Amino acid sequence: MKLSQSVLLLFVIATLAALPVTAKAQALADTGAPSESVASSTPQTGLFYARPTQAIKLHNYLFDAFGPYPMVGAAAVAGVGQVDNTPPAWGQGAAGYGKRFGSDFGIAAITTTTRYGLAQALKEDTLYYRCECMGLFPRLKHAVVSTLTARHGEDGHRVFSFSAAVAPYAGTVTAVYAWYPDNYGARSGLRMGNYNLLGNVGENILLEFFYSGPHSLLSRMHLNDRRAAPDPDSK
Numbered sequence: 001m002k003l004s005q006s007v008l009l010l011f012v013i014a015t016l017a018a019l020p021v022t023a024k025a026q027a028l029a030d031t032g033a034p035s036e037s038v039a040s041s042t043p044q045t046g047l048f049y050a051r052p053t054q055a056i057k058l059h060n061y062l063f064d065a066f067g068p069y070p071m072v073g074a075a076a077v078a079g080v081g082q083v084d085n086t087p088p089a090w091g092q093g094a095a096g097y098g099k100r101f102g103s104d105f106g107i108a109a110i111t112t113t114t115r116y117g118l119a120q121a122l123k124e125d126t127l128y129y130r131c132e133c134m135g136l137f138p139r140l141k142h143a144v145v146s147t148l149t150a151r152h153g154e155d156g157h158r159v160f161s162f163s164a165a166v167a168p169y170a171g172t173v174t175a176v177y178a179w180y181p182d183n184y185g186a187r188s189g190l191r192m193g194n195y196n197l198l199g200n201v202g203e204n205i206l207l208e209f210f211y212s213g214p215h216s217l218l219s220r221m222h223l224n225d226r227r228a229a230p231d232p233d234s235k
Contacts, residue, residue: 049151049155049156051125051151051154051156052125052127056127057116057120057127060116060127061112061113061116064112064116065108065109065112065113065116066109070105070108070109070112071105073104073108074101074104074105074108075101077100077104078097078100078101078103078104079097081100081104082096082097082100087180087181087184089181090181103175103179103180106171106175106179107171107172107174107175107192107196108171109171110170110171110174110175111167111168111170111171111172111196112167114163114166114167114170114171115163115164115166115167116163117163118162118163118166118167119150119161119163119164122162122163123152123153124150124151124152124159124161124162124163124164125150125151125152125156126150126161126163126164127151128146128203128204128207128208129146129151130142130207130208131143131208139208139209140205140208142208143201143204143205143207143208143209144201144204144205145158146204147164147197147200147201147204148160148161148164148165149161149164150163150164164200168193168194168196168197168199168200169189169190169193169196169197171193171196172188172189172190172192172193172196173186173189173190173193174189175189175192176188176189176192177189
């Protein structure tokens, strides 16, 4: 299956999974039902949900945009680009690698800034919350669906996330028009954005299955700060 088809399938799955939750929340709101009814009828919304404070969101943004992980990720992606000589106009050697590293780090920073900025404006909570369910496939589905959904409102019901859908493409499209060679255009930006989106899926799966509590090795490495909300039992 081609990458574009994979991304389209991911988009459809996440959207369809979010629609019933959004519709149910809207229906209860229209009938005047209390917000607790939405929380109790939505499996992925925990009883202990609390919207993250501005301090938590700022901490996660700074770590996500300028912390060690985006640097390591940019270094790795730049290495792949160096081997593939992409873009060819940047050449090889230290100068070529430096351009690729700066480009990939800039893409990551713009992507993260777009996601957090839009989430703030739309009052979305795009932090990652681990599944309250059990079993491999339910948890895997939760990780994938969370890529294009967010929590909204005081009860934390899930909705389709405009910020999560747009952000992976904001950085790459900006890059191709701002500093990439002239032969790169919108199609290249969208193609690279697809990789960005699939990378977010991988991050969610990692957070879902490999983070195991506030005293785990990954927690000590601060991996849980990468778009992840603290677990209720860690407070």
